[in-house]
Structures are given as C-alpha cells and as structure tokens.
Amino acid sequence: xxxxxxxxxxxxxxxxxxxxxxxxxxxxxxxxxxxxxxxxxxxxxxxxxxxxxxxxxxxxxxxxxxxxxxxxxxxxxxxxxxxxxxxxxxxxxxxxxxxxxx
Amino acid sequence: xxxxxxxxxxxxxxxxxxxxxxxxxxxxxxxxxxxxxxxxxxxxxxxxxxxxxxxxxxxxxxxxxxxxxxxxxxxxxxxxxxxxxxxxxxxxxxxxxxxxxxxxxxxxxxxxxxxxxxxxxxxxxxxxxxxxxxxxxxxxxxxxxxxxxxxxxxxxxxxxxxxxxxxxxxxxxxxxxxxxxxxxxxxxxxxxxxxxxxxxxxxxxxxxxxxxxxxxxxxxxxxxxxxxxxxxxxxxxxxxxxxxxxxxxxxxxxxxxxxxxxxxxxxxxxxxxxxxxxxxxxxxxxxxxxxxxxxxxxxxxxxxxxxxxxxxxxxxxxxxxxxxxxxxxxxxxxxxxxxxxxxxxxxxxxxxxxxxxxxxxxxxxxxxxxxxxxxxxxxxxxxxxxxxxxxxxxxxxxxxxxxxxxxxxxxxxxxxxxxxxxxxxxxxxxxxxxxxxxxxxxxxxxxxxxxxxxxxxxxxxxxxxxxxxxxxxxxxxxxxxxxxxxxxxxxxxxxxxxxxxxxxxxxxxxxxxxxxxxxxxxxxxxxxxxxxxxxxxxxxxxxxxxxxxxxxxxxxxxxxxxxxxxxxxxxxxxxxxxxxxxxxxxxxxxxxxxxxxxxxxxxxxxxxxxxxxxxx
Numbered sequence: 001x002x003x004x005x006x007x008x009x010x011x012x013x014x015x016x017x018x019x020x021x022x023x024x025x026x027x028x029x030x031x032x033x034x035x036x037x038x039x040x041x042x043x044x045x046x047x048x049x050x051x052x053x054x055x056x057x058x059x060x061x062x063x064x065x066x067x068x069x070x071x072x073x074x075x076x077x078x079x080x081x082x083x084x085x086x087x088x089x090x091x092x093x094x095x096x097x098x099x100x101x102x
Numbered sequence: 103x104x105x106x107x108x109x110x111x112x113x114x115x116x117x118x119x120x121x122x123x124x125x126x127x128x129x130x131x132x133x134x135x136x137x138x139x140x141x142x143x144x145x146x147x148x149x150x151x152x153x154x155x156x157x158x159x160x161x162x163x164x165x166x167x168x169x170x171x172x173x174x175x176x177x178x179x180x181x182x183x184x185x186x187x188x189x190x191x192x193x194x195x196x197x198x199x200x201x202x203x204x205x206x207x208x209x210x211x212x213x214x215x216x217x218x219x220x221x222x223x224x225x226x227x228x229x230x231x232x233x234x235x236x237x238x239x240x241x242x243x244x245x246x247x248x249x250x251x252x253x254x255x256x257x258x259x260x261x262x263x264x265x266x267x268x269x270x271x272x273x274x275x276x277x278x279x280x281x282x283x284x285x286x287x288x289x290x291x292x293x294x295x296x297x298x299x300x301x302x303x304x305x306x307x308x309x310x311x312x313x314x315x316x317x318x319x320x321x322x323x324x325x326x327x328x329x330x331x332x333x334x335x336x337x338x339x340x341x342x343x344x345x346x347x348x349x350x351x352x353x354x355x356x357x358x359x360x361x362x363x364x365x366x367x368x369x370x371x372x373x374x375x376x377x378x379x380x381x382x383x384x385x386x387x388x389x390x391x392x393x394x395x396x397x398x399x400x401x402x403x404x405x406x407x408x409x410x411x412x413x414x415x416x417x418x419x420x421x422x423x424x425x426x427x428x429x430x431x432x433x434x435x436x437x438x439x440x441x442x443x444x445x446x447x448x449x450x451x452x453x454x455x456x457x458x459x460x461x462x463x464x465x466x467x468x469x470x471x472x473x474x475x476x477x478x479x480x481x482x483x484x485x486x487x488x489x490x491x492x493x494x495x496x497x498x499x500x501x502x503x504x505x506x507x508x509x510x511x512x513x514x515x516x517x518x519x520x521x522x523x524x525x526x527x528x529x530x531x532x533x534x535x536x537x538x539x540x541x542x543x544x545x546x547x548x549x550x551x552x553x554x555x556x557x558x559x560x561x562x563x564x565x566x567x568x569x570x571x572x573x574x575x576x577x578x579x580x581x582x583x584x585x586x587x588x589x590x591x592x593x594x595x596x597x598x599x600x601x602x603x604x605x606x607x608x609x610x611x612x613x614x615x616x617x618x619x620x621x622x623x624x625x626x627x628x629x630x631x632x633x634x635x636x637x638x639x640x641x642x643x644x645x646x647x648x649x650x651x652x653x654x655x656x657x658x659x660x661x662x663x664x665x666x667x668x669x670x671x672x673x674x675x676x677x678x679x680x681x682x683x684x685x686x687x688x689x690x691x692x693x694x695x696x697x698x699x700x701x702x703x704x705x706x707x708x709x710x711x712x713x714x715x716x717x718x
Contacts, residue, residue: 021705
C-alpha cells in the first residue's frame with residue numbers, strides 16, 4: 001500500500017490549523033468562531049494521526065479519541081454559552097461583548 | 103484580714119468595670135451607688151486593715167497576690183506592701199476620695215456623662231491605691247501611669263470645648279516628660295541593682311553605693327524628674343493651673359489631695375536613695391522653696407477662684423518638697439495629709455460657689471457672698487485658716503514641723519527656713535484675699551442665686567471642715583519608716599523662731615485685710631506705677647513660664663512639624679506606590695476586552711517561544 005508521505009499530512013494539518021486560526025481571529029459571529037475552533041482542534045487531531053501512522057504507535061490514535069471527546073464537550077458548553085449570550089444581549093457579535101477592558 | 107489588702111484597689115476597679123461595661127445605661131442613682139459605694143467599701147476595708155495593722159505592732163506587712171510576669175531573674179508581682187507610710191496614704195486616698203465621690207454625686211447630677219465621670223474617678227482611685235501599696239517599682243509605675251491617664255481623661259472631661267482638650271494634652275505631655283525620666287531611672291536601678299522590689303532595692307543601694315556616688319546621684323535625679331512632673335514642681339509646674347479645666351471635684355481629688363502628692367510619696371518611699379545623694383536631696387529642698395515662692399507670688403495676682411487654689415496647691419507641695427529635702431520626711435507626709443484635708447475642703451467649697459453662681463470663676467464678680475453661700479463660706483474660712491497655718495488648725499502643725507525641720511538642718515537650712523516663712527506670709531495674703539473678696543464687701547453680681555447644697559454635698563464639706571480644723575492632732579505612724587537609724591534629735595527651737603512662725607502668716611492675713619477688707623490701702627494706688635503693672639503681668643502669667651516653654655519647645659516643634667508636613671521619610675514609600683500605579687496604568691491598556699486580541703497575543707507568544715526553541 002502506497003503510503004502518503006508524512007510531510008503531506010503535516011502540511012495539511014498546518015493549513016487547516018491556520019485556516020481555523022484565521023477564522024477565530026477575523027470572524028465576528030461567535031458561532032463561526034466556535035466552528036473555527038473545531039477546525040483547529042481537528043487539525044491538531046490530524047497531526048497526531050499522521051505522526052502515529054508514521055511511527056506505528058497507537059498513542060496518536062488514543063490522543064485523537066481524546067480530542068474528539070474534548071471537542072464534543074467543548075461544543076456542548078460553547079453552544080450553551082452562546083444561547084445564554086444571545087438571550088441576554090440579543091447578539092452574537094463578540095465585538096459588542098468587550099466590557100472586561102482594563 | 104490583712105490578707106485582704108488586695109480588696110482595696112479591687113473595689114474601685116470593679117466599680118470602674120461595671121460602669122464602663124454598662125456604658126451609661128444605668129440610672130443615675132445606681133451609678134452614684136456604684137461609684138461612691140465602691141470607694142466607701144475600700145475605705146471601710148482600709149480602716150479595718152489600719153486598725154489591725156496598728157494593733158499588730160509590726161513594722162510592715164507584705165503579701166503577693168500573684169506573679170505578674172516572670173522573665174528570667176525579673177518577676178515583679180502584684181504584691182502589696184503595707185507600712186506606716188502606705189497606711190497613711192491609703193487612708194487619705196480612700197477616705198478623702200470617698201468624701202469627694204459623695205460630693206460629686208450631687209455636684210455632677212445635671213451632667214449627661216454622669217456614668218463616665220464616675221467610671222474615670224473609680225479607675226483613678228484604683229490606680230492611686232495601687233501606686234501607694236505597690237511592693238515593687240513596676241507595680242508602682244503601673245499605678246503612676248494609671249493616675250496620669252485618669253488625670254488626662256478627667257481634665258478633658260468636658261471635651262466639647264477645645265480649650266479643655268488642650269489643657270488635658272498639656273498636662274499629659276508635661277507629666278510624660280517626668281514619667282520618661284522616671285522610667286529611665288527604673289531601668290538604671292534594675293540594671294545596677296538587679297531588683298525593682300522597693301525594699302530590696304533600697305537595701306542593695308545602701309550596701310553597694312557609697313554616699314555621693316555617681317550612680318546614686320543619677321538614679322535619684324531621674325526619680326526626682328518623675329516626682330517633679332507628677333507633683334507640678336519647677337520646672338514642670340505649668341500644667342497644674344491649666345488642669346483646672348476639669349470638673350471641680352476632679353481638681354479636689356486629683357489635682358489637690360492625691361495624685362499631685364504622688365511625687366512626694368515617691369521621694370518619701372525612696373528617701374534612702376536620696377540620702378545617698380545629699381546634693382540631690384538639697385536640690386529637692388531648693389526646688390520646693392523656689393516653687394513655693396513663685397507659686398505664692400502668682401497666686402496673689404490671679405482672679406480665677408480655681409487658679410488661685412491651683413497655685414496654692416503648687417506652693418503647698420513646694421513645702422512638702424522642702425520638707426523632704428531637709429530630711430523632715432514625716433513632717434512632709436503629715437503636711438501631705440493635712441493639705442489633702444484642707445485643700446479638698448477649699449476645692450469642694452469652690453465647687454459649691456461655682457455651681458451656685460452658674461459657673462462664675464472670677465472672684466471680683468462675686469463679693470459679699472457669706473450670707474448667700476453659708477456652707478461655702480464656712481468651708482473657705484476654715485480651709486483658708488488651715489492653709490494659712492493659723493495657730494492650732496491642721497495646717498499650722500504640719501507646716502510648723504516642716505519649717506522646724508529646715509531650721510534644724512545645718513548650712514543652708516536657715517535660708518530655706520526664711521524662704522518658707524516668707525512663703526507662709528504670701529499664703530496668708532492670697533488665701534484671705536480670696537476669702538475677703540468673695541465673701542465680704544458688696545455683692546457685685548449674682549445677687550439672687552441660692553446655694554446649691556444637698557445632703558450629699560454638705561456632708562463631705564462638714565466632715566472635711568472638722569478634719570481641716572483638728573487634723574493636726576492626728577499622729578501618723580510613720581516613725582518606723584523614716585527613723586531607721588534610730589537617732590532622733592529633740593527639737594530645740596528658740597521661742598523667738600516659734601513666735602516668728604506663728605506671727606508671719608497672721609501678718610499676711612492682716613495685710614490682706616488692710617487691702618481687701620478695710621481698704622486702708624488701695625490696690626489702685628499700688629498698681630499705678632508701671633513697674634508694679636509689669637510685675638503684676640509677669641506674676642499673673644506664672645512668671646512667664648508658659649511663654650518660655652512656648653518659645654523653647656512648642657514653637658520649634660510646630661516649626662519642624664510644618665517643615666515635615668509632607669513627611670520626608672515617607673516619600674520613599676509613597677514613591678513606590680506611585681511607580682506601581684503608573685505601571686499598572688500602562689499594563690491595563692493591554693486589556694481591551696476584545697477576544698481576538700487576546701488570541702493574537704497567545705499565538706504571538708507561542709510563536710515566539712517556538713522560534714526561540716528552534717533557534718537556540
């Protein structure tokens with residue numbers, strides 16, 4: 001079986017991570033920020049998988065399972081917070097919520 | 103029963119605590135019962151103890167109630183020492199104290215702070231009893247500071263008036279100068295002799311220090327400093343006349359009968375130390391003499407009824423110091439006792455006058471009050487007779503003994519005697535000037551006021567009148583305290599000297615009569631020359647001592663305080679505070695509240711760290 005070179009996998013992961021990061025930085029809608037965070041998490045998961053298959057170890061896959069669970073939990077909490085935020089401020093724009101400035 | 107001597111300060115202390123803890127919520131009747139009753143109980147116990155002690159025939163009695171603290175070799179206890187001297191003192195304090203408390207229950211009746219007044223008074227009596235019964239100098243010092251505190255609190259009792267607060271602070275700070283000197287004296291005694299138990303200390307000093315040794319001189323000088331401050335003698339006498347800002351019973355109890363005589367007690371108690379330093383002892387006599395003359399001059403010029411009495415107190419304590427200085431200790435203590443009687447009588451009489459005339463203090467606005475204020479008149483007449491040492495009143499016997507003591511002394515004794523006799527002349531003048539101006543002549547103002555004298559105010563006055571008249575017949579059991587050597591010379595004073603001592607005060611009274619009663623001589627003529635005017639002004643101001651101290655100490659201190667208003671030393675610390683504030687302001691700008699900036703910072707940091715890790 002022709003294996004995919006490890007560099008490709010890592011570059012893909014890096015690109016995904018960068019896309020996610022740009023999303024977090026530029027988006028104003030908090031739902032999209034949350035989605036971008038998911039992208040970043042999965043990018044790091046991908047990096048783990050690639051590394052695990054390169055070295056033939058199982059830890060990377062275990063790690064990915066953990067990230068998956070973590071992401072699920074994070075989305076649950078995050079969405080809950082977003083609903084609260086919408087109820088309270090009637091907006092999902094994170095720029096409006098800048099009350100905690102020094 | 104002697105074991106119960108600790109009850110003496112305990113009763114007033116309990117009275118103080120119960121009055122303080124109820125914080126003025128008790129009805130006035132209950133306050134009066136607690137306030138005066140606790141002192142009455144003390145007096146009762148004191149009387150029983152005195153009777154038993156004298157019956158037992160012992161020279162002294164010691165009981166340690168508990169050990170106060172124990173630090174290495176040093177373990178002062180709450181130990182009480184009873185001998186003739188402390189016996190006399192405790193009877194004066196509890197007895198005269200009780201009479202004054204009884205008087206106060208009537209005098210202060212209209213005051214809203216009735217309970218506060220009695221709580222301070224009780225604390226005072228407790229401290230004072232502690233002072234005179236203390237077996238060691240630490241306990242004595244506790245009482246010493248306690249009475250100082252109460253004096254401060256009571257001078258400033260009517261604190262709404264800022265002038266009273268000023269007088270209170272003045273008294274406190276001035277006596278503090280003396281107290282500091284005394285504390286240093288205690289340190290010196292402890293480091294040199296290793297004990298602060300009074301009797302052990304005196305014994306050790308006697309065996310270790312030769313007469314006139316430097317240490318004895320230093321120790322007795324330092325103790326003298328404390329005594330001078332407390333007893334308002336030169337150069338720390340300026341506080342006492344201002345202390346008259348307090349209620350009149352306070353002036354009677356604290357600033358005439360008891361606290362101001364604490365210095366006399368201290369010197370009498372440690373007289374062995376002073377005998378080891380004859381020069382210091384002579385200094386005591388001279389201080390007493392100069393103070394009594396200066397205060398005598400000033401008393402003749404005052405027109406505030408209480409200030410006259412205050413200066414006369416300073417002057418009479420001068421006599422006691424004179425007696426201590428010439429070694430006539432028992433005469434001094436005797437004079438202390440008779441002075442407590444007649445000066446308490448005079449002050450309480452003055453209280454009646456002041457209260458009856460709606461807080462009038464100026465004697466020249468009174469006049470002809472003898473029918474209007476009969477009890478006050480009787481008090482003043484008897485009190486002034488005793489004060490002026492009219493023959494066979496109490497003051498006559500005690501002052502006579504002091505002057506005889508001075509005469510018996512070799513060297514400067516005759517000068518001290520002459521000064522003392524001159525002082526007695528002034529005493530006659532100023533005491534009867536007061537009587538003639540207030541109670542004789544024409545009524546100048548306050549024609550219709552009635553005398554305020556209920557049972558509680560009249561009874562103490564009558565008892566004190568009897569004591570002031572016949573107190574001179576009491577013999578005080580202090581011989582065993584002062585005659586440790588056993589040698590006692592017989593008095594061999596010529597009849598001429600005796601005659602002089604009797605006649606001179608009468609002359610003073612006569613002069614006063616000619617000026618203020620029969621108006622044979624007129625004050626206006628005397629005061630017409632400019633020299634007399636400036637002398638009068640000088641004496642009236644208390645020999646300019648207040649102005650001198652204002653110039654020497656108060657103004658430089660205020661000057662320094664003004665320079666240092668912004669606190670030079672503190673500026674370093676406030677600099678640190680300012681620096682932190684500025685840094686905080688800078689950093690706080692980074693906190694924008696914008697989530698994306700935080701993310702950027704985190705990312706930037708991570709990138710930086712990774713780059714550093716890769717490069718290095």
